[in-house]
Amino acid sequence: MRELRYILGGPQGGGLETSSQVLSWAFAREGYGVVSDREYFSNIKGRHSYVHATISSTEIYPALAYPVQIVGAMDSETVFTHMYDLTEGGILIYNSDENRVKVTEVASMEEEFRQKLLKRFAEDGIDGSIASAVKFLGDRKVNVVALSFRNLLSELQQTTKVIAAQASRYISAIIIGAVASVAGVDESSIDYALQRRFSGEILQHNSAFSKMVMKKVPHMIDLDRPAAYEDKALVLSGNDAVAMAKIAGGLRFQSYYPITPAADESFTLEEHERISDSDSMIVFQLEDELGAIAAAIGASLTGTRSASATSGPGFDLMVEGLGWAGMNEVPVVVTYYQRGGPSTGQPTRGGQSDLLSSVFASHGEYPRIVLASGDHEEAFWDAVDALNFAEIFQTPVIHLIDKFLANTIATMRVPQLSNIKINRGKLTEGGVQYSRFDLTENISPRAFLGQTLMWYSGDEHNEKGHIVEESENRIRMMKKRMEKLRAIEERIPENRRIAIYGSENADVVLLGWGFVKMPAIRAVTDLKSSGINASYVHIRTFVPFPSNTIADIISKVGPDHMIDVEHNYEGQAGMLVAMNTGFRLKKKILKYTGRPIYSNELVEAVKRVISGSQEEVLSLGA
Secondary structure (H helix, E strand, C coil): CCEEEEEEEEECCCCHHHHHHHHHHHHHHCCCEEEEEEEECCCCCCCEEEEEEEEECCCCCCCCCCCEEEEEECCHHHHHHHHHHEEEEEEEEEEHHHCCCEHHHCCCCCHHHHHHHHHHHHHHCCCCEHHHHHHHHHHCCCEEEEECHHHHHHHHHHHCCCCHHHHHHHHHHHHHHHHHHHHCCCHHHHHHHHHHHCCHHHHHHHHHHHHHHHHHCCCCCCCCCCCCCCCCEEEEEHHHHHHHHHHHCCCCEEEECCCCCCHHHHHHHHHCCEEECCEECEEEECCCHHHHHHHHHHHHHCCCCEEEEEEHHHHHHHHHHHHHHHHCCCCCEEEEEEEECCCCCEEEEECCCCHHHHHCCCCCCCCCEEEECCCHHHHHHHHHHHHHHHHHHCCCEEEEEEHHHHHCEEEEECCCHHHCCCCCCCECCCCCCCCCCCCCCCCCCECCECCECCCCCCCCECCCCCECCCHHHHHHHHHHHHCHHHHHHHHCCHHHHEEEEECCCCCEEEEEEHHHHHHHHHHHHHHHHCCCCEEEEEECEEECCCHHHHHHHHHHHCHHHEEEEECCCCCHHHHHHHHHHCCCCCEEEECCCCCCCCHHHHHHHHHHHHCCCCEEECCCCC
C-alpha cells in the first residue's frame, strides 16, 4: 500500500491532539510523508474533534482524501460520525464498553447532524446503537478491533503507579498503540515520538501503555517502504512554519491579540523570543487588534522589522491602521489566517472568503502586496519574502494563509537557511535636508525615528510630512505612492506569482490558490488515470497579479475549459481574474462548509463540470 488514510476522533480536550502529534512524528521518523488536518468545534472541551491524516510512502506532502482505511475512536460519537468514512476492508478501532450507547444519548452531538444520521441509519437497518453500527460495518467487510478501554486502563493501574482518577488521561495511548500496531509502526518510533511530547513518569506510563496495547492488536496493513524524502524533514504546523520563517527572516517585533487560528503563531514566537545571547525579539500582546497594528507600525518606524498576525474579525479592526501605514509608506506585514465568516462565523473552521477584503482593505487607494501560501514550504518562504517586500517597497504586505494550512501538521523539507537573504531596502541616516517622502523617486530612502527629524500624519502631506491639502501636492503625493505598483510589478517576476502543475496541453485547467493546491495537484494525477488531461494553475500573489500568464493560459485553452476552485461562495479569485485579464470564468467548484476540499470529491466534481455542470458545491467532511 502506497498511502494510508486514517481518522482519529474524540472529545475536544480528551488527548486527541497528543495522539495525532505522536503518530505524525512516528510515521515521519520512519520516512513517510505526513499531512494531518485537525477539525474541531469552537469550544474548549467536550465537543467532537477529529484528525484526518494521510501517510504516504511516495510524497512528502500528500493530499487529504476519503474514504479512510482506519478510524480510531476514543468515544461513541466518533463511531457514529465517521463510520461511513471507512472503505471496504478498512479497520474500526473502538471502545467495546460503549456497545449499548445509542446515538440519541450523545449529548454533545448537534441535533441537525443527529437527525441526518438517524435517517441514514433507518435506511441501513441500524437501530442507533454502537453494537448495531459495528455489526453493519462488519457485514460490509470492515475489520473491527474491539478494545475494552475499562479493562485496559485497569491493567495500566495494576502495572504502574497510575491512580484511578488519572487513568482516563491515558486513553490517547490506547489509540496510539492500536493505530501503530495496525499500521506496522516500529516501537522505537513510538518511543521517539513520545519522548518529544512527554518526560519523566508520564513518559514512562505512556510508553508502557502504548506498547501493551500494541501487543494486543494485530498488524493488519502493510505500507510500502517510504521514499518521500532522502534525509531529514520537519514535522510542523503551518503556524509554526510561518513563525520559524519570521525569526530566520529577521523579524524582531510581533504584535497580536489572541484569535483563532492566528494566535498559535505568536505563541510559538513567544517561546523563542531569545534568539541568541546577543539577539532577541519582542512579542507583544495588545488589548485589541487596532492596538496590535498600531504597535507594529510604531516599531517599524523605529527601524525594527515588524509584523502582526490575525484572523478575519481582527483584520477588520486593523484596517484603519493599515490605511495609515499605506499613507505613510510604512513597511509592515500582516499575516492573515482565514477562517469562516462573516462576523464570528466559524472561528475554528477554514475558508478563503477574505481575499477581496485583503486586496481592497481600507478606504482610499494605496499600494500593498498580497501573498497567498498553498503548503507549509510556500508558507515558510512567503513569510520571508513578505518581510523583504515590505521594506524594499515600503508598503504593507498581507500574507494570506487559510485555517486548513495553519492547523495542519505536515512533513516539510528542511529549508536551506543559507538561501535566506535579508533585504532592508533603501536606508539613510537622514540629515538636515532629509525629506521622508522625497518626490524624486517613488521609493524614498528611509530613516528611522530618532536618527533625524521627520513628520508623520494620517492626513495628506508634502514630501517633508507636513499636512498639505493643495491640489497639485495631492496629485504629486498620490502618484508617488501609487507608482510603487509599477516598481513592484517590475521587480516581482510573474514566475514568482504563479505556479503551474500538470499537462502543458490540458483539456481542462483548474485555477485556485491556498490550500486548494494539494488536492488539485492530486486531482490532476487521478484525472489523468481516467483519461482526462488536466493541469492546475496556482496563484501565489494577488497583488501584483500574474495577469499576463493567466491571460495567456485562458487564451490558449479558452475560458470554457477553465474551472475556478476555491473555498468561498463567490469564487473571489475568479473575480480578480476577470478584473485583471478581462476573462470571466463561468465554471466553478466551490466549498464553504469550513472543511477542506478533498482530492476525491474534487475529481468527481471536475467530471461533472466536464459533463455540463456550471457550478459544483462540495460538502464532504464531518
